[in-house]
Amino acid sequence: MDAKKIEQLTKKADQIGKLDTKQVMTWCDGCGNYGIQNALKRAIVLENIEQQKLLQCFDIGCVGNESDKVECYTIHGLHGRVLPLAVGAKIANPELTVIASAGDGGTFSEGVNHLVHAVRNDYPILFLLHDNENYALTTGQATATTPKGQVRNGTPDGVAQDPLNPLQFVLSLGPSFVAQTLSANVNHMTEVFQKALRHKGFAFVEILQTCPTYNKQCPNEWYAERVFEVEKLKNYDCRDIWQARKIVAETGKFPIGVIYENLQKKNFLETVPHREKRKTTLIEEVAHTDITKFLGKL
Ligand code: SF4
Numbered sequence: 001m002d003a004k005k006i007e008q009l010t011k012k013a014d015q016i017g018k019l020d021t022k023q024v025m026t027w028c029d030g031c032g033n034y035g036i037q038n039a040l041k042r043a044i045v046l047e048n049i050e051q052q053k054l055l056q057c058f059d060i061g062c063v064g065n066e067s068d069k070v071e072c073y074t075i076h077g078l079h080g081r082v083l084p085l086a087v088g089a090k091i092a093n094p095e096l097t098v099i100a101s102a103g104d105g106g107t108f109s110e111g112v113n114h115l116v117h118a119v120r121n122d123y124p125i126l127f128l129l130h131d132n133e134n135y136a137l138t139t140g141q142a143t144a145t146t147p148k149g150q151v152r153n154g155t156p157d158g159v160a161q162d163p164l165n166p167l168q169f170v171l172s173l174g175p176s177f178v179a180q181t182l183s184a185n186v187n188h189m190t191e192v193f194q195k196a197l198r199h200k201g202f203a204f205v206e207i208l209q210t211c212p213t214y215n216k217q218c219p220n221e222w223y224a225e226r227v228f229e230v231e232k233l234k235n236y237d238c239r240d241i242w243q244a245r246k247i248v249a250e251t252g253k254f255p256i257g258v259i260y261e262n263l264q265k266k267n268f269l270e271t272v273p274h275r276e277k278r279k280t281t282l283i284e285e286v287a288h289t290d291i292t293k294f295l296g297k298l
């Protein structure tokens with residue numbers, strides 16, 4: 001991290017602290033969620049996002065335990081359903097900055113349909129995938145991203161199938177922003193989250209998250225030996241979808257940074273013609289609707 005960034009963070013330390021609550025952390029020692037939470041709070045403050053205009057939505061999972069540890073509007077939703085929840089809130093009140101966080105289990109099993117349409121529609125929210133390669137909250141069962149052959153609770157002989165590659169999957173759907181970062185590297189996460197928060201469409205960020213309790217095969221050191229920064233590569237152009245698709249297909253290595261960005265794509269709110277001339281938000285219109293006649297029928 002450069003000196004300018006350190007100075008910025010020092011000046012804004014109080015503001016970052018205001019995003020903390022008094023709730024006690026319940027994650028295991030060494031869990032990647034601690035770093036993710038710190039980096040996200042830093043990025044929110046560095047991007048001057050007001051607490052009163054910030055909504056964070058959480059899926060079920062260890063990630064969801066953050067819902068009462070951050071001082072802003074939060075919703076802890078149903079398993080796999082965080083995306084429709086977050087998207088609904090954003091469409092109703094576009095003035096909000098909306099961040100949705102979910103794990104690999106909920107995202108690529110129960111909720112994979114929602115991810116497809118969130119990318120396709122380019123809903124203007126930030127989505128953070130906490131990928132620790134297991135269903136950690138339910139004591140470590142295999143998910144769609146658990147590497148082949150690795151043992152988890154429920155698969156003592158090792159997972160028999162090839163894993164799903166989240167970045168390959170999302171890049172095949174025509175996204176506007178795809179990035180990857182590492183839970184052990186708070187500075188890198190902060191920078192990636194800042195860029196993602198600035199993006200005007202659906203920003204998909206995969207976090208390679210360590211889970212020392214149930215994914216002992218992939219500790220921080222294991223990832224550190226295998227990641228490389230795309231920004232340091234000669235001739236890598238993150239506007240080129242084919243370069244992006246090629247780089248994420250390499251096995252055994254993990255590109256980090258902004259993998260792909262399409263600044264030309266219109267987000268969902270820019271493509272809804274019937275709302276073009278409206279000066280009010282949906283939430284303001286609903287607030288003035290008299291629903292008492294419906295309540296009388298209950
Ligand atoms: Fe973190 Fe894993 Fe513990 Fe969950 S089980 S809190 S992901 S270390």
Ligand code: MG
Nearest residue numbers: 103104132134
């Ligand atoms: Mg998980």
